[in-house]
Amino acid sequence: MFNKLSLKIGFLFFIFILIIETFLYFVLYTNLANEQIEEVMDNLLARGNTHSAVLEENFNQTTLEHVAIMESESDFAVVITDVSGDVIVHSDPIEQEMIDVIAHTDYKQMPDEGKVLEERWPEKKYIATDSPITINEEHQGHVFMFADTNNIRRIVDHLSDQFIVVGLITIILTIITVFILSRLITKPLLKMKEATEQLSKGRHKVELHTDRRDELGELAASITTLSDDLERLKNERNEFLASISHELRTPLTYLKGYADIISRGDISGNERNEYIEIIREETEQLVVLVKNLFELAKMDQNRFIINKENVVFGNLIHTITERIRPALEEKNITFSVRCPSHINAHIDPERIQQVLLNILDNAKKHTSQGKRISLEVSQNKRDIITMISDEGEGIPEEDLPYIFERLYRVEKSRSRLSGGTGLGLAIAKEIVEFHGGTIKVRSKLGEGTSFIMTLQRGDSHE
Ligand SMILES: Nc1ncnc2c1ncn2[C@@H]1O[C@H](COP(=O)(O)OP(=O)(O)OP(=O)(O)O)[C@@H](O)[C@H]1O
Ligand SMILES: [Mg+2]
Incomplete structure (x- = not known):
């Protein structure tokens, strides 16, 4: 069931969401870690500053030792030096790294409020601060505080662990969401695929739920x-x-x-x-x-070719009327033609002639002696309108919708006198529609029939 499309959609979703989440988590993690590290540094400096403040009040051996004893019980180490950097007391054993920090400190530049000396916690064993002991605006000594960087590492590791857990949960939730989402999209698609397969197998009735609005x-x-x-x-x-x-x-x-x-x-x-x-x-x-x-x-099959050319519509009408007139005269039908001489059309004259001859032939067949058939051409801004009306028997209303259908005849019996093939109007309609035009019928039983052919105008068309 896990098809290719849902796999693709799911994978894309997943990658996008993962990138966004990773970015967000990275920013959050870096900020949080930095804040925590900064807090540790500030704490260390504050602690050193407290010691130096106490010593500024009582700068004597007892107080110095008191400070050293206090820190020997804590996680931190304190080293107190005199103004020239010689160690006076220390709480924990002094290590080489501490000596390095103390030796490399520029005492003269030290601000009264102290500063962080070593903050490269990933590389060093200790981070360090220096709080000068200032008595009468003169530095009398320095309180160096050291904190084991393992503590920071532990904090950061703890944070990392939390992030990994939350990250894993997020990834699992993302996968579930993506899975559901892609299924939501692909399930109806699968149904549709099945439906179209059924269609091509010849089962033409398919049921699809179309209540979705998307x-x-x-x-x-x-x-x-x-x-x-x-x-x-x-x-x-x-x-x-x-x-x-x-x-x-x-x-x-x-x-x-x-x-x-x-x-x-x-x-x-x-x-x-x-x-x-x-x-x-x-x-x-x-x-x-x-x-x-x-x-x-x-x-x-669309293999029907129409050779359009610019035609003076009046000439075409003239040719057609001359062809049909003898047959109409023979049947004693009055035939009147009105066509403005200046109308130009861009059509296939052969085909349009075929259409008009068929309509006129129908009119002739269904109009009795002594009646009248008229052909009128007019044009408006867009179209050339040709109307052929007869005073013939008319077409029953119930047959009107079907007369353009293939093999449809009002008179069902196929007598050799009246019987055409029932294809004439179907072909006429196709030809006119191939030209981008329309053909319509109006009829009243016993009164007569009109066919209205509308073609696009030649000049506006090209
Ligand atoms: N002017 C008309 N008056 C009355 N009925 C008509 C008229 N024109 C068409 N019909 C009806 O519409 C049917 C379909 O016409 P169509 O031209 O398609 O076929 P046909 O004339 O019977 O055969 P074909 O044109 O192929 O020789 C006709 O059989 C006829 O019943
Ligand atoms: Mg016909």
Whole structure:
């Protein structure tokens, strides 16, 4: 369970905290140790000063010996010299180091309040102070105090021991905290990893708790959305495949049926020609269906190429209307076109033509004789808006949300007269969206339908 990420996070946390703690402890330790050492030095000097004060009152042999006896019972040693540095009394045996200190002292420079002579406790056996005995503003002698540096070492060692114990406790607490913290972060991550593994294995419904309000919660929410999307896509794909097989089965049944009849040979030449014509039509429709499906597949794989160029939109509209007009006139449909001449667009003219022809073709299919179809182009600051309206049968409200879906037809039966492939609007929508535009529909049953295509303006676009 102790995975790489929690290890990494934990390790980093730990190192950082350790560095900070070490620094803080070092500062604290140094300050505390220095304070304690200073206190020992001050105490020693104060003790020497007390002796010298007593001696300043009574500078005689009795008092001197009294001081020496007092210190012989204590942890300290006292050496009292006369003004020239010759030893008068001492409490403990005099060692070479003491003699060195006394010999190296500049008596004349000694301030009345005394001073610390030796403070290098890590190297020396004794620390030392000197408190001059000043009578009538003249130095009469010196009280040298010595303290064994082992005492200081003991204090410092004791402090070190305490710090080691506290340090160890801190490290253990840090490790525990880091462990819990990194688990807190990595546990949901692990869950998410498992969830995504499940996703890639094809189990598209994952349950993640997304009640966290932080980035991890957001990630979990995204993964849940992803799984929902995948689930939806899977269903869509299944439905799509089902529709395609249905779409293919019908014409193929026709083809086989008519081919069978023809091959039986017991039909007239006229019938035969009629059936061959049906077979031809069905095959053509199949070819269109497959071509359209292939086109959509390319769009899905983003292998669909749009060759944008600067186009005078009016010219494009003119070409399109001239192409569709004969078919509309044949059906006795009035066709009105309004398009300002100065509109420029940056589009793939072939593709947009395909879109508009499909919408017009739909309008033609669903508008009865004598009615009217209009095409109007306008532009605002950002967009070119093309609206194609018909006075046809309209689209039922419940079908409106789906008409851009693949293979969706309002008229479900696939009659050869009205039946398109149901892919035209799906392709149109993809093309327009590839252009960064939108396509919308408004329709009222029995009154007519309008398709509104919005494209970004050419000049502002480039
Ligand atoms: N102007 C319209 N009036 C009424 N219904 C429409 C209109 N345009 C589209 N529809 C409905 O929307 C459905 C989808 O249109 P779409 O163009 O995608 O498919 P199609 O025309 O049936 O087939 P294809 O365009 O692939 O030959 C149509 O089958 C039709 O029912
Ligand atoms: Mg169509």
